Amino acid sequence: MKISINTSFDTTTLLERYGPWALIIGASHGTGSAAAHQLAAEGINCVLLARNESALDELSQELQQRYGIDTRCIVADLSQPDSTNEALTRVEDLDIGLLIYNAGAPAYASDFIKAPLETWQNLIALGATSLTTICYHIAQKMVERGRGGILLMGSHAALGGNKKYALYTASKGFMLNFGESLWMELKDMGVDVLNFLILVVDTPTLRKQMRKSNVDGWDNDRIPGVYSPHDVMQKALQELPNGPTFLHPDDDEHESDFGSERRAALIERWSHTEPYVGDD
Ligand SMILES: NC(=O)c1ccc[n+]([C@@H]2O[C@H](COP(=O)([O-])OP(=O)(O)OC[C@H]3O[C@@H](n4cnc5c(N)ncnc54)[C@H](OP(=O)(O)O)[C@@H]3O)[C@@H](O)[C@H]2O)c1
Numbered sequence: 001m002k003i004s005i006n007t008s009f010d011t012t013t014l015l016e017r018y019g020p021w022a023l024i025i026g027a028s029h030g031t032g033s034a035a036a037h038q039l040a041a042e043g044i045n046c047v048l049l050a051r052n053e054s055a056l057d058e059l060s061q062e063l064q065q066r067y068g069i070d071t072r073c074i075v076a077d078l079s080q081p082d083s084t085n086e087a088l089t090r091v092e093d094l095d096i097g098l099l100i101y102n103a104g105a106p107a108y109a110s111d112f113i114k115a116p117l118e119t120w121q122n123l124i125a126l127g128a129t130s131l132t133t134i135c136y137h138i139a140q141k142m143v144e145r146g147r148g149g150i151l152l153m154g155s156h157a158a159l160g161g162n163k164k165y166a167l168y169t170a171s172k173g174f175m176l177n178f179g180e181s182l183w184m185e186l187k188d189m190g191v192d193v194l195n196f197l198i199l200v201v202d203t204p205t206l207r208k209q210m211r212k213s214n215v216d217g218w219d220n221d222r223i224p225g226v227y228s229p230h231d232v233m234q235k236a237l238q239e240l241p242n243g244p245t246f247l248h249p250d251d252d253e254h255e256s257d258f259g260s261e262r263r264a265a266l267i268e269r270w271s272h273t274e275p276y277v278g279d280d
Contacts, residue, residue, distance in 0.1 A: 014042040014237065018098035018149045023047045023091055025078065025134065026103030028055035030203030031153060031236075034229040035100050038237060040067040044098065047091055049074040078103060078130040079122035088137050095145070099138045101131055102153040104171065105205045108212065109164040120167040127171025128178075135182065142191045149192040149240050152179045156199050156247070176245065180266055183244035194243040196236040199250075202226045 022039050026032040028050035036046045040063045048056045048071060056073040063071050072094070076087040104127045107119060135150060142148030157165060158172035176195050183193035200206065202223055210218035217223050232248060239246045244263055250256035 014039065015044055017147065018240075019044045021045045021047060021091075021094045021096045022098040022100065023049070023094075023096050023134075023138065025049050025099070025101045026153075028052045028059065030102075030205065031198075031201060031229040031233050032100070032102040033059055034233040035102065035237070036063055038230075038233055039098070040069045043067070043069065045070040045094075047072045047074060047094065047096070049076055049078075049087060050103070051075065051077050078134075079126045081125060081129060081133070084130040084133050088134065096138055096141065097145075097147060098149045098151070099134065099142075100151045100153065101134065101175075104153065104155075104175070105203075105209075106165065106168040108209070109168075111164055112166040123167045123171055127168075128174045131175060131178070135178075139182065139186060139191065143186065143189045146190040148190065150179075150182065150186075150194070151236055151240055152193070152195045153236070154179070154195045154197045156197055158195075158197060180244040180262070184266060184270060187243070192241045192243055194236070194240045195245045196232075196239065197245065197247045198227075198232060199248060200226050201229055201232045203229060 018039075019042075022035075022044050024032050024035055024039075024046060027036050027046070027048035029052075032048075032050070036048060036059060040046055046063060046069065048060055050056055053073070053075045056075065060071040060073050063069055072090070074087050074090050076083040078084050078087070106123055108115075110119070112120070131152075139148075139150065142150075152175050154175050155168075155172045157169045158176040161169050176197070179193055179195040186193055206226070207218045207223075210223075227249065235248060235252065236246070239259075242259070244266060245259045247256060247258035251259045
């Protein structure tokens with residue numbers, strides 16, 4: 001099945017712009033698996049990374065059979081730095097044109113001082129340390145080849161703090177500022193960067209959290225007001241060339257101008273400022 005994505009670039013296809021390989025961090029379900037299907041339908045080969053080996057194997061086989069693409073599965077827990085370095089060695093031989101950093105939801109909500117410190121350290125490792133390490137290596141290669149895309153699946157949680165989500169809001173805030181800086185640095189080098197800030201999307205993680213918190217509707221076929229992973233990912237891929245930031249669903253169909261205001265403010269803020277002179 002061919003999934004049609006109306007990208008905002010007319011002259012090139014997704015494959016030409018972001019192929020031949022995509023690296024999807026957090027591919028085993030939800031938005032990550034939706035991304036794999038949409039990219040595979042466009043002929044892009046996929047590296048699928050997550051912790052659940054059997055889910056990755058099943059997805060990998062489905063993608064190969066339905067779309068005839070190549071896949072590579074990497075079972076890794078990116079809250080563990082060694083695992084991140086090992087994962088990078090597994091993609092060294094591949095020409096990666098697209099990185100989607102999708103993993104990042106918290107294991108659970110809790111008051112900061114009530115959860116084991118390790119819970120928060122793992123979330124920082126996943127949402128900040130591994131994000132940095134992976135972007136560092138992949139972005140360098142994209143700049144060398146003069147082409148690529150980095151899609152950071154963020155959250156409205158990036159916009160401010162919240163009770164029981166101290167480290168989640170902090171990690172998503174890190175991702176937002178990091179991603180906007182990357183956009184400024186890479187936009188003239190052929191590499192697109194987009195922070196896609198999600199409000200709510202129907203993923204197994206969301207349903208698990210709803211069930212744990214006794215929120216009605218967690219087992220309904222459709223949860224009212226919650227977006228499908230397919231629609232969210234389709235929008236994210238469409239908007240990838242229009243970085244640095246897209247607020248979903250508000251910026252859709254121009255209901256708000258958060259993303260364009262953020263872009264204008266970023267350019268204005270830094271256009272008059274010479275960067276500090278460093279060692280390079
Ligand atoms: N769901 C929502 O309503 C919502 C709202 C706002 C923002 N977001 C953001 O959207 C993204 C996707 O959401 P989600 O609900 O699907 O989140 P998720 O629980 O982070 O899962 C996404 C993917 O990441 C993988 N993953 C999770 N932890 C990992 C780890 N330590 N190492 C490697 N892979 C890991 C998961 O598979 P495995 O379990 O197999 O590893 C899954 O494939 C997240 O960044 C989240 O913060 C979601």
